[in-house]
Amino acid sequence: MREHGIRVSLSDEIDAAAALPLVDLFDRSEVRTGLRIALKVPHEAWAMFDRLFDEYWGGAPEVPIPPASNPTERRGALQWRWDGTRVRLEAQSEQPSGGDVPGYSPEQLLRRKPFDRISEKELKNIERLLTRLARRLATRRSRRLVPTSSRGLVDLRRSFRSALGSHGEMLRLARRARALEEPRVVLLFDTSGSMDPHTRFHLAFAFALRRAIRRVEVFAFNTTLTRVSRDIAPGRILRSLEELAASVPDWSGGTRIGQCLAQFVSAYPHLVGRDTTVVIVSDGLDLGDTALLAGAMRALHERARRLIWLNPLLGDVRYEPTAAGMRAALPYVDHLAPGHDLESLERLARLMN
Amino acid sequence: MNEEIRALQAAMERDGYVAERSIATAVYLAKELSKPLLVEGDAGVGKTELAKVISRVLETELIRLQCYEGLDANTALYEWNYQRQLLRLRIAEREVHDPKALEELIFGREYLLERPLLRAITRSAGAPVLLIDELDRADDGFEAFLLEVLSDFQVTVPELGTIKAEHTPYVVLTSNRTREIGDALRRRCLYLYIEHPSLDKEVRILRGRVPGLDEHFARTIARFVQALRLRELRKLPGVAESIDWARALVRLHLDRLDEESVRVTLGCLLKDEQDLKETDEQVVAELLTRAAAN
Numbered sequence: 001m002r003e004h005g006i007r008v009s010l011s012d013e014i015d016a017a018a019a020l021p022l023v024d025l026f027d028r029s030e031v032r033t034g035l036r037i038a039l040k041v042p043h044e045a046w047a048m049f050d051r052l053f054d055e056y057w058g059g060a061p062e063v064p065i066p067p068a069s070n071p072t073e074r075r076g077a078l079q080w081r082w083d084g085t086r087v088r089l090e091a092q093s094e095q096p097s098g099g100d101v102p103g104y105s106p107e108q109l110l111r112r113k114p115f116d117r118i119s120e121k122e123l124k125n126i127e128r129l130l131t132r133l134a135r136r137l138a139t140r141r142s143r144r145l146v147p148t149s150s151r152g153l154v155d156l157r158r159s160f161r162s163a164l165g166s167h168g169e170m171l172r173l174a175r176r177a178r179a180l181e182e183p184r185v186v187l188l189f190d191t192s193g194s195m196d197p198h199t200r201f202h203l204a205f206a207f208a209l210r211r212a213i214r215r216v217e218v219f220a221f222n223t224t225l226t227r228v229s230r231d232i233a234p235g236r237i238l239r240s241l242e243e244l245a246a247s248v249p250d251w252s253g254g255t256r257i258g259q260c261l262a263q264f265v266s267a268y269p270h271l272v273g274r275d276t277t278v279v280i281v282s283d284g285l286d287l288g289d290t291a292l293l294a295g296a297m298r299a300l301h302e303r304a305r306r307l308i309w310l311n312p313l314l315g316d317v318r319y320e321p322t323a324a325g326m327r328a329a330l331p332y333v334d335h336l337a338p339g340h341d342l343e344s345l346e347r348l349a350r351l352m353n
Numbered sequence: 354m355n356e357e358i359r360a361l362q363a364a365m366e367r368d369g370y371v372a373e374r375s376i377a378t379a380v381y382l383a384k385e386l387s388k389p390l391l392v393e394g395d396a397g398v399g400k401t402e403l404a405k406v407i408s409r410v411l412e413t414e415l416i417r418l419q420c421y422e423g424l425d426a427n428t429a430l431y432e433w434n435y436q437r438q439l440l441r442l443r444i445a446e447r448e449v450h451d452p453k454a455l456e457e458l459i460f461g462r463e464y465l466l467e468r469p470l471l472r473a474i475t476r477s478a479g480a481p482v483l484l485i486d487e488l489d490r491a492d493d494g495f496e497a498f499l500l501e502v503l504s505d506f507q508v509t510v511p512e513l514g515t516i517k518a519e520h521t522p523y524v525v526l527t528s529n530r531t532r533e534i535g536d537a538l539r540r541r542c543l544y545l546y547i548e549h550p551s552l553d554k555e556v557r558i559l560r561g562r563v564p565g566l567d568e569h570f571a572r573t574i575a576r577f578v579q580a581l582r583l584r585e586l587r588k589l590p591g592v593a594e595s596i597d598w599a600r601a602l603v604r605l606h607l608d609r610l611d612e613e614s615v616r617v618t619l620g621c622l623l624k625d626e627q628d629l630k631e632t633d634e635q636v637v638a639e640l641l642t643r644a645a646a647n
Contacts, residue, residue, distance in 0.1 A: 011540050019382050019543075024355040033375040037382055040544035043393065144423050144492055156435045157427065164442075164456065270489075270533035274422065299587070303531070 001052060006045045012038070028057075044267070131212045145176035152177030184215040184275050186304075188264065190282035191248055192222045192255035198312040202281045206232045217271050220248045221260035227268075257286045257325050258293030265299045278304040283313045284326030294328040301332035314338035357381060361410070370399070370406035371550075371557045379545040380407060389503055389524035391539060394547035396529055397591015403547070404484035404525040411523065414481040418469035420491035426498050430508060432466045460512035470502055473522040480520035489528040493535060500538050550592055552579055558592055563599045573610055574599050577644035581622065584636070590622040597621045610644060612637055 001008050019038035023030045032053050035041075041049045147155060158174035187209060189195075189202040209216045210232050218232045219225055226248045261280075265272075272278060278300055286293060301307050309329065314337065330336065338344035354374070362377035372380075380403075383390035392400045408415035418429055438459045449455050467475065473483040488496070502508060506518035526542060528534055550558060555575040559566055566574075578595040590598075598621040607614045615637050623629045 009540055015386070015388070015543065018386050022355070022382060022385050023358070023378065027354050030354055030358070030374065030378060033378045034382060037375070037379045037543050037545055038386075040391075040539055040542070042544075043546040043548075046546075144425060144494065157433065160433070160435050160438065163439075164452075270530050273532045295585075 001039070001049070004048055004052060006041060006048060006052075008039055012040055015039070131208045133208070144179045146179040148175055148177040150177070151175065183213055183277060184217075184271075184273070185209055185213055185277050185279065186217045186219070186271055187279045188219045188221060188225075188261070188281070190222065190255055190257070190280075191220045192282075192285075194255070194283055194285050195281075195312070198281075203232075205281070217268075219264060221255070221257070221264075222248070223254055223256050223260075224249055225260040225263045225267075255282070255286055256288030257282055257284065258288045258290060258296060258328075261296035261300070262292050265296045269303075272300060272303045274303075274305055276304045277306045277308065279308045279310065280329075281310045281312075283311055284309075284323045284329060286323070286325030288325075290324045290328040293325055294332075297329045297332040301334075306334050307332060308335045308337065309333045310337055312338065314344075355381070364410045365406050366561075368406050368409050369561045370402060371554055371561060372403075372406075373554065376403065376545065376547065379543060383525075383543050384523060386543070387521055389526055389542040390545055391526045391528065391534065391542035392545045392547060393528050393530055395549065395589055395591060397589075397593035398547045398549060399592055400527040400547060401484065401486055402593075404482055404486075404527070407523060407525065408482035411482065413479055413523075414476065415484060416469050416473045416476075416481050416522070417484045417486060420485065420487050420489075420495070422490055422492065424491045424495055426495070428468060429470050429495070429498075430468050430502075431471045431510060432468065433460075434464045434466050438464050456512075462513070465510070465513070471508055471516070474502075474506055474508055474518040475516060476522070477519050481522050483522040483524045485524065485526045487529060488526050488534060489530060489532040493532075496535050496538055500535075500541065503538075503541060549582055549589070552576065555579065555592065555595060559596065559599050562596050563603060565603050566599055570602075570608060571599065573644050574602070576646070577610060577615075577640055578622065580640045580643040581632075584632070586623070586625070586628045586631075588623070588625045588628060594622050594624070610641060612641065615641065 015038040016035055019034045020031070023034040025031060032050070035053070036046070036049060039049075145153065145155075147158065152175035155174040155176040159170055159172070162172060162174060163170045187206055189199075189206065191199065195202075206216075206218050209218075216229065216232075217227070218229045220228050228248065297307070311326065355378075358374065358377050358381045361381050362372055362374060365372045365377065365380075379390060379392075382388075392403060394400055404417075405415055441459050441464070442455070445455055445458055449458065465471075469483070473481050485499070488499075503524060506521050507515055509515045524542075526534075526538075552572075552575055555578065556568070556571050559571040559575060560568065563571075574595065578590055578598070582589050598618060601618050601621050602608075602610075602614065605614070605618070607618075612634065616634075619629060619632065619637075623632060
């Protein structure tokens with residue numbers, strides 16, 4: 001199960017071992033159910049669990065299980081090189097063309113990535129500035145009450161406690177106020193070809209968020225959605241860049257924003273709650289279904305605390321958000337901002353405070 | 354099939370809760386292994402109801418803790434009755450001068466207001482069922498606190514000392530998955546996911562829960578709701594909604610589904626303005642055809 005991405009801990013195994021003697025071992029479906037309950041298989045993984053169960057204990061028609069894909073092997077055509085000052089993405093060899101839809105062709109992948117204009121040092125600087133920004137974008141007050149020395153509601157428990165020292169006279173009232181909450185952020189960024197010139201800012205932003213806030217999820221999307229939170233770990237920028245481009249299929253290809261966002265909404269409902277700020281970075285040039293996009297945006301708008309769309313094209317004064325995708329998404333966006341450079345991001349932070 | 358699971362399933366069904374084997378198995382395992390049961394699933398599939406039926410089948414008390422954002426340990430565990438304590442203090446001051454005696458006087462059990470968690474732990478007449486409802490609504494700080502309580506079933510009140518559970522309660526936690534439940538807590542529980550019911554199950558539930566509903570009409574209603582669930586809705590109607598709807602139809606003395614009766618009662622099923630708008634006459638007509646089929 002672990003090989004196929006279902007997380008099972010030792011304690012789950014112990015539970016499974018304890019559960020098995022309690023079920024009827026001659027009853028196949030009962031064993032299956034019992035194991036599923038004891039191993040805490042999440043609903044999303046039921047299909048995989050069933051297949052593994054059938055394969056392991058035979059009996060059912062064999063369905064071949066695709067091996068867990070190794071993302072680094074898939075993108076053999078690209079190679080990251082460190083030339084002393086910067087990272088470069090270079091084509092290693094020719095790769096046969098896979099399709100004839102212009103936006104999706106693998107040739108797009110071979111284009112140079114914009115990271116190669118960003119040095120380690122610059123990235124560090126940007127990160128530092130962005131860290132402050134990220135914190136401001138996402139902080140909020142919780143509903144939970146914590147003791148405070150300034151204004152707040154009267155805390156009877158503590159007031160009474162201190163009153164005991166003065167024979168039951170409440171000389172000072174202890175107070176409680178709403179706690180400052182640790183924020184959650186979900187960042188979804190567009191890695192399609194049209195976004196290439198801006199990618200370095202998004203990445204810097206993603207890294208900055210990771211540094212500022214513990215609970216950050218990062219997704220890259222183009223024609224598919226990829227969860228890349230683990231690749232954006234602080235302190236491993238070089239490796240991250242490498243892994244990222246390797247693990248995101250169709251990097252620099254076309255975009256299907258609607259489909260990707262809809263997939264995000266349905267597959268990761270638990271990542272977006274009332275304490276979540278969702279940031280989408282995209283130019284809104286969508287090749288897919290705009291109705292799908294509108295639906296997903298609405299769902300996000302309802303669930304998230306705040307929905308921010310950063311559109312680099314807004315930096316151009318002549319630009320009007322008329323792309324079909326952008327138009328469909330607009331009604332559900334709390335803040336639409338340029339986000340093509342640091343200054344625009346800072347303006348956004350001011351706007352929100 | 355394990356006989357005890359079968360018996361449990363039958364007992365639950367007698368009590369009006371139609372449970373698939375997976376549900377009965379989960380309840381049985383949770384009981385035998387003395388582990389909390391974490392129940393997830395869409396709204397209205399009967400998660401809360403499951404806890405209620407367990408308490409009825411085991412003939413014990415149901416203690417419910419409804420979670421909400423900002424719920425803290427005080428509200429969940431215990432609170433002192435400050436008003437009474439202050440009053441007692443005033444009276445006692447005249448005769449008692451030893452501060453220690455004074456303290457013992459006002460921090461007695463009789464001034465302790467038990468909240469659900471403490472009540473579940475201190476119940477002396479057998480193990481109760483402790484339902485911690487909609488855990489995903491509480492902050493994760495509360496989850497960490499819960500982890501502590503659920504692992505030892507003991508609570509420390511600084512003024513009183515440690516109170517240990519006399520009987521380990523049967524714990525049922527429910528979540529609507531608006532937030533991911535932390536791994537640590539998840540690992541401590543057994544896990545049950547309840548899906549929307551199959552057609553046959555839904556018919557049986559309706560028949561069990563709605564008096565005066567005949568088999569044929571129940572089947573039509575269930576088919577309609579099942580067809581409705583296949584549509585792209587923002588809030589899928591759960592079994593709770595189909596029961597409400599069937600009750601409304603029976604109450605209005607409607608014994609068949611047509612466009613008019615659906616139109617006036619659709620609010621029982623769909624509780625989202627957009628969903629209601631999108632389920633227009635044409636859609637209803639289509640659903641009715643599918644409900645009437647076979």
